[in-house]
């Protein structure tokens with residue numbers, strides 16, 4: 646795709662001065678996010694918006710937040726969560742400890758869904774489960790650690806939580822403030838950490854890695870390297886779950902076996918190279 650030189654200059658500025666590696670992301674995605682900030686700030690041209698960015702550090706923060714768009718939910722795509730439930734139950738049959746990585750976890754509702762599911766299902770041993778939840782966005786992680794979510798006109802949190810027969814045990818709902826606070830017992834299984842999936846350190850030793858709804862924004866070239874990183878972080882036969890609208894690039898198809906194609910659940914091949922099986926590289 647040929648890129649408007651003024652947009653290219655703007656993206657170069659963002660990469661050099663604000664530290665967000667724009668070259669890793671899909672140009673039309675970046676253009677949509679920048680254009681949305683331009684509308685909000687009343688800028689008509691990329692040049693005008695670049696001037697604003699240079700003059701106002703707060704706009705830099707707002708743009709960065711908008712670029713790492715963190716739309717998420719509890720039990721997003723409930724049919725996939727039924728598949729994740731089966732995976733956790735299967736792992737519970739054989740493993741004394743189960744290490745899970747929720748990569749690109751946004752504001753924490755994905756790893757908290759994992760923990761609630763583990764507490765809720767008798768076939769899953771929650772005391773065996775350790776969840777590492779990572780994201781590139783500090784503000785998203787801050788919300789995650791606060792574990793309090795506020796309902797809005799467009800987001801019905803009760804509806805999302807209805808995946809569980811009765812969520813009241815795990816989430817404290819205050820109808821007056823329209824907030825939902827995740828219980829400490831649920832949060833106790835989760836460790837949050839800032840991590841960039843493109844440039845961050847490699848991880849290893851996971852039985853299940855969930856990385857959903859990130860690849861839709863990422864440039865194809867980096868998508869492959871992130872998937873390689875995720876694949877290497879798994880133990881042999883470990884499970885990978887990607888977003889329902891996402892696919893494994895053809896070059897990597899041989900590295901993963903399809904467990905459930907419709908739900909995008911895969912397994913790392915038992916003989917994929919570079920296996921690190923001892924223990925996960927996180928606490």
Ligand SMILES: C[S@@+](CC[C@H](N)C(=O)[O-])C[C@H]1O[C@@H](n2cnc3c(N)ncnc32)[C@H](O)[C@@H]1O
Nearest residue numbers: 713714715716717749751781782841842857858
């Ligand atoms: C749409 S959200 C997906 C959240 C959750 N996985 C889900 O499916 O509901 C995408 C998340 O990816 C994060 N992200 C973007 N680039 C990233 C990177 N290079 N490394 C780690 N996380 C990244 C964003 O901050 C955002 O929270």
